[in-house]
Amino acid sequence: MTGKDEVAGGARAQPRRQLRGQQRIELILHAAAAVFARDGYDSATTNAIAAEAGISPGSLYQFFKNKGDIAHALADHYAAQLTALRGEVFTIDSVFDASLPDLVDAVLGPLVAFNLAHPGFKAIFARTDMPVGLREAVAPIQVSIHQSVAQLLGLVLSDRQPDEVARVATVAIQLVRGMVPLITDATGTERDALTAELRSVLLGYLRQQLT
Numbered sequence: 001m002t003g004k005d006e007v008a009g010g011a012r013a014q015p016r017r018q019l020r021g022q023q024r025i026e027l028i029l030h031a032a033a034a035v036f037a038r039d040g041y042d043s044a045t046t047n048a049i050a051a052e053a054g055i056s057p058g059s060l061y062q063f064f065k066n067k068g069d070i071a072h073a074l075a076d077h078y079a080a081q082l083t084a085l086r087g088e089v090f091t092i093d094s095v096f097d098a099s100l101p102d103l104v105d106a107v108l109g110p111l112v113a114f115n116l117a118h119p120g121f122k123a124i125f126a127r128t129d130m131p132v133g134l135r136e137a138v139a140p141i142q143v144s145i146h147q148s149v150a151q152l153l154g155l156v157l158s159d160r161q162p163d164e165v166a167r168v169a170t171v172a173i174q175l176v177r178g179m180v181p182l183i184t185d186a187t188g189t190e191r192d193a194l195t196a197e198l199r200s201v202l203l204g205y206l207r208q209q210l211t
Helices: 003-039 048-051 058-059 066-091 102-119 121-124 131-158 164-187 188-210
Strands: none
Touching: 003 048, 003 121, 048 058, 048 066, 048 131, 066 102, 066 121, 066 131, 066 164, 102 121, 102 131, 102 164, 102 188, 121 131, 131 164, 131 188, 164 188
8 A cells, every 4th residue: 555545545534433433432422411400410420431432431532521511511512402493582682562371372382392302401401509610611601591581571671771681681590400400301281280380480470570
């Protein structure tokens, strides 16, 4: 084989190695989401994540140095998913003329659906007692969610100061964070009933802010 052939072969192999590496990372993140959802973040271990992924702990450590590193990557993954959701839901033009119930429905429904589709999400986002490392990992997307909700609420609380709107957004988000784990753990009619209760609480709180 000539030097040119070796270079060409190496160039072809590089994308394949990168693809295999990316597939392995996605496998680990999918496994981490399952373990975080099943065991909780604090009880989850890299050994359990590796077992869930069907790989050795040594293979996992080729890509992630510890559980916190995995949580950071999973938070980035969820951030990308939520950015796409925000583009569909948190759109000013689509809700500008919406009533308050329609506004709540437009946001609450997709958020509940997102949590159901991503069971590991609540394990690292919904808890209020996050370890420092985990708090740092999820902080950017939490800020982004808060800004989006505050921007929407500003449409119906147009006579309020920005700091007041921000406070209302904080309370509304905390109500959702507190209830979503209960909703996702429930099934059937109980899930529907809990979702309806959360909708009622949100509407009651927001209507109070309009008076």
